[in-house]
Amino acid sequence: MFKKTNIRFIIIGLALLLAGYSLFWTIAYNTFSEEKLEAMRTDGTIDQFEARTIRLGLDLQGGMHVVLELNIPRLVETLASNKTPQFDALLEKCTKEHRESGEDFFTIFRRNVDVEDFKLVRHFNDRGYKNSEIIASLQDESKDAMQRALQIIRNRVDQFGVSEPTIQKAGQNRIIVELAGIKDIEHARNLIQSTALLEFTLLKDPQVTQSFISSVDNYLKTGHGDIVKEETAEEDTTVALKESKDKAVSVNELLGISETDAEMESSDNDTSLVVDEELFAEKPFSSLMRNVHNSIGVPEKNVYAVKKILANPEVQKLLPYDSKFLWSAKPERVTTNDGKTENYYLLYHLEREAGIQGKYITKATATIGGAQTKASGQPIVNISMNNEGAKIFSRLTGSNIGKFLAIILDDKIYMAPRLSVKIPNGSAYIEGLESMEEAKNLAIVLRAGALPAPVDIMEERTIGPSLGRDSINTSAKVGLIGFLLVIAFMAFYYKGAGLLADLAVLLNFIFVMAILATLGATLSLPGIAGLILTVGIAVDANVLIFERIREELERGKTVRAAIDAGYNRAFRTILDANVTTMLTALILMQFGTGPVRGFGVTLFWGILCSMFTAIFVTRTIFNFRTDRKILKTLSI
Amino acid sequence: MRFFKETNIQFIKFSKTAIILSSVFLLISLVSIFLIRGFNLGIDFTGGTLVQVQFEKETTTGEIRNALASVNLQNSVIQKSTGTNEYMIRVAQMNDENDVPTLVTQGLKKINDSGFEIRKTEKVGPKIGQELRRNTIYAIVFAILVIGVYISIRFQFRFAIGAVVALIHDVLFTLGIFSLAHLEISLSTIAAFLTIVGYSLNDTIVLYDRVREDMKIMRFDPIEAIINKSINQTLSRTIITSLTTFFVVFVLIFASGEVRVFAIAMMIGVVVGTYSSIYVAGPVVIAWQNKFNAKKN
Numbered sequence: 001m002f003k004k005t006n007i008r009f010i011i012i013g014l015a016l017l018l019a020g021y022s023l024f025w026t027i028a029y030n031t032f033s034e035e036k037l038e039a040m041r042t043d044g045t046i047d048q049f050e051a052r053t054i055r056l057g058l059d060l061q062g063g064m065h066v067v068l069e070l071n072i073p074r075l076v077e078t079l080a081s082n083k084t085p086q087f088d089a090l091l092e093k094c095t096k097e098h099r100e101s102g103e104d105f106f107t108i109f110r111r112n113v114d115v116e117d118f119k120l121v122r123h124f125n126d127r128g129y130k131n132s133e134i135i136a137s138l139q140d141e142s143k144d145a146m147q148r149a150l151q152i153i154r155n156r157v158d159q160f161g162v163s164e165p166t167i168q169k170a171g172q173n174r175i176i177v178e179l180a181g182i183k184d185i186e187h188a189r190n191l192i193q194s195t196a197l198l199e200f201t202l203l204k205d206p207q208v209t210q211s212f213i214s215s216v217d218n219y220l221k222t223g224h225g226d227i228v229k230e231e232t233a234e235e236d237t238t239v240a241l242k243e244s245k246d247k248a249v250s251v252n253e254l255l256g257i258s259e260t261d262a263e264m265e266s267s268d269n270d271t272s273l274v275v276d277e278e279l280f281a282e283k284p285f286s287s288l289m290r291n292v293h294n295s296i297g298v299p300e301k302n303v304y305a306v307k308k309i310l311a312n313p314e315v316q317k318l319l320p321y322d323s324k325f326l327w328s329a330k331p332e333r334v335t336t337n338d339g340k341t342e343n344y345y346l347l348y349h350l351e352r353e354a355g356i357q358g359k360y361i362t363k364a365t366a367t368i369g370g371a372q373t374k375a376s377g378q379p380i381v382n383i384s385m386n387n388e389g390a391k392i393f394s395r396l397t398g399s400n401i402g403k404f405l406a407i408i409l410d411d412k413i414y415m416a417p418r419l420s421v422k423i424p425n426g427s428a429y430i431e432g433l434e435s436m437e438e439a440k441n442l443a444i445v446l447r448a449g450a451l452p453a454p455v456d457i458m459e460e461r462t463i464g465p466s467l468g469r470d471s472i473n474t475s476a477k478v479g480l481i482g483f484l485l486v487i488a489f490m491a492f493y494y495k496g497a498g499l500l501a502d503l504a505v506l507l508n509f510i511f512v513m514a515i516l517a518t519l520g521a522t523l524s525l526p527g528i529a530g531l532i533l534t535v536g537i538a539v540d541a542n543v544l545i546f547e548r549i550r551e552e553l554e555r556g557k558t559v560r561a562a563i564d565a566g567y568n569r570a571f572r573t574i575l576d577a578n579v580t581t582m583l584t585a586l587i588l589m590q591f592g593t594g595p596v597r598g599f600g601v602t603l604f605w606g607i608l609c610s611m612f613t614a615i616f617v618t619r620t621i622f623n624f625r626t627d628r629k630i631l632k633t634l635s636i
Numbered sequence: 637m638r639f640f641k642e643t644n645i646q647f648i649k650f651s652k653t654a655i656i657l658s659s660v661f662l663l664i665s666l667v668s669i670f671l672i673r674g675f676n677l678g679i680d681f682t683g684g685t686l687v688q689v690q691f692e693k694e695t696t697t698g699e700i701r702n703a704l705a706s707v708n709l710q711n712s713v714i715q716k717s718t719g720t721n722e723y724m725i726r727v728a729q730m731n732d733e734n735d736v737p738t739l740v741t742q743g744l745k746k747i748n749d750s751g752f753e754i755r756k757t758e759k760v761g762p763k764i765g766q767e768l769r770r771n772t773i774y775a776i777v778f779a780i781l782v783i784g785v786y787i788s789i790r791f792q793f794r795f796a797i798g799a800v801v802a803l804i805h806d807v808l809f810t811l812g813i814f815s816l817a818h819l820e821i822s823l824s825t826i827a828a829f830l831t832i833v834g835y836s837l838n839d840t841i842v843l844y845d846r847v848r849e850d851m852k853i854m855r856f857d858p859i860e861a862i863i864n865k866s867i868n869q870t871l872s873r874t875i876i877t878s879l880t881t882f883f884v885v886f887v888l889i890f891a892s893g894e895v896r897v898f899a900i901a902m903m904i905g906v907v908v909g910t911y912s913s914i915y916v917a918g919p920v921v922i923a924w925q926n927k928f929n930a931k932k933n
Contacts, residue, residue: 459764544877
């Protein structure tokens, strides 16, 4: 018996350890100062914290929630040619039906086309002859448009200026965008809705890039000298001090030698800046970069530091006027000589002016290279341009053979293929793609700039940061008062056993928070309400048990027997009651949107944890006491 | 300390009165919902725009309405949050060409150039509103069905009937109060309704569980006596749990916005849920049993 109780204590101890570990990140993260956070951003160690922290919902930290929908009727209208009044009327009728019934647009469209015996082939080219073929092709087109819309918004993620934006596809043709803590709502809305800009721009000569990087290295080296000077001569005038301090901050953080960073480096080498120590002093800028397939590769952890240096006004002055730097859209996984695999973002140095706009593209498709071509059997992307585009492209390719041309969507580079021949007729192909998947993605990017996907805002909610703060304050205050009232009542009504129940409620709170942190869940206002309700449910379990124990004691049972009977009898009741509430919570998680869902999540896990704390934990402590000596009376 | 020692209150005796009382109130609820007042649905369900503004100085509804007239939004619903200088401005349309919150901001500048802060804006398209309404009805119906099935499996079919009737009673009752008092129904109110469903069910199951146990002990007693005994046995637990939940929910009323509406719904739910598990869930089982037995004889 004694051993059994020990095992129970060990289980509880383990659960607490696990909970403590998963809560550690949240607690640590929230105690960091803003300087420390900025330092972590620069040396790339912040990700491991952000991924494991309980995030606050939009209603608590302020932000923007947008639901977008692909406007399929408008897409079909754009794709149609020779529109007749009959066609317009058909489309209008379908649109109206679609809006009213919420039924799938294409189902309605197909039905109406059949009823009116409409010949769709008169209005759509290259999509087959039969109505069914044309409708299937339009459906594919709408899926493609959805892909493009998602691609465009994802591509703009870092322009939103928030740390962890959520962009997800919902259902067939909806996109949900959540931007926590966003300040400029107007700007975000424009970013979401504006059409994408596709450009092709020539890369700068490597020599030009090389000389720029060297000059930045030199500049930073002199900057580093300034810091040393400041440390030795502390009695400088305040103005001078201020100046040198500014420089000290950027260089310090770049080199990862601020106090906190030094600590990090010694304790955890993997997460620190990927920099060759010896190169530091000599080449503070270029040592942050690597050669990746003959392009400039920047390890993911160094990206923030490199961006910071490039944004420095003094560094900007060194940059050749007719050029700019842009980043690759996605990181590349590269294994370096020393066997370390890492994500690299590629940094490109380009002409300031675009060589040709993407709007001239009429078609971009992924396919397998034909037998007689150089790319035979490999995935390629075919591009066609209209006449105007063909002329510009011919001139561009003709005079730049051997140079690299970057494909840029909204200032993100997807690829920079080499121009191998002059392309006179506006029909080109891109080779050197690793897989069909990559080819398809590139084709989506190329189409994104040419064929806008019409999206409408269906829902938009914004919460100001002050309201979020107020909500946290009131809900924390209110929650605490409710919690204390319950705790006081239990201790008052059930004395010793009541304190035990209070302990269980406290543990329950810790466990639920730990689970939320592990799941990476978001805590919203309704979530807090769910948490408070969980307190009630956890207490109820103990009330059921204690009432039963009292009843059994009154029947003359010994303390030990009364406890056993009380727990056994009450367990069935608690289980049935909790399962039904959990079923409701699950349904809320399934059907609910946003806030209601958050409520369901905390309620579900709260009840599950309460079964452990209110039954298992309290029982263990009762057992512990009855194991050691036979209790004559029970404080209940 | 104990509030109740063994009680022997004749609850079932009053069940006829209770049924009449419940029926009358449910009738009033239904009349109010379908014939007179309907629901005060929030923009989550109707679509539209909501702007929450906080003013620095005391401002009246009239001033706001006048200011909004300059941007042709004088027909908005303007509501003051109690105890604050905060207003909710609700506009029926969600206009894409002119951003409604921007219009409202423009209008309010007529009162004071910078003496206010837009704290929250919500724009919901009519299509989303319709969908949410549909999903919510699904959620409630589905929840009641699933619970019915679970109780049929764990207990008996007649208990499931009793529990489901009690649930419908509670939801209708709460909806009736919301309709009569013209309280706004939003997404979080729906969450509250579903919590009421869960809470009231908790009570009902605790009772049924005891009935199941007592039926084995009091094998030859009439069902009325068994249920009455079970109600008395669980009474002290019912009161204490209702009390603790009431504490928590009562405190929530002092929170703001959505949580407050949620708390009001829950308060009603706690009271009605406790009542219905005694006077609806119990008597329905009795009625079903009597009917069933009568047929068998």
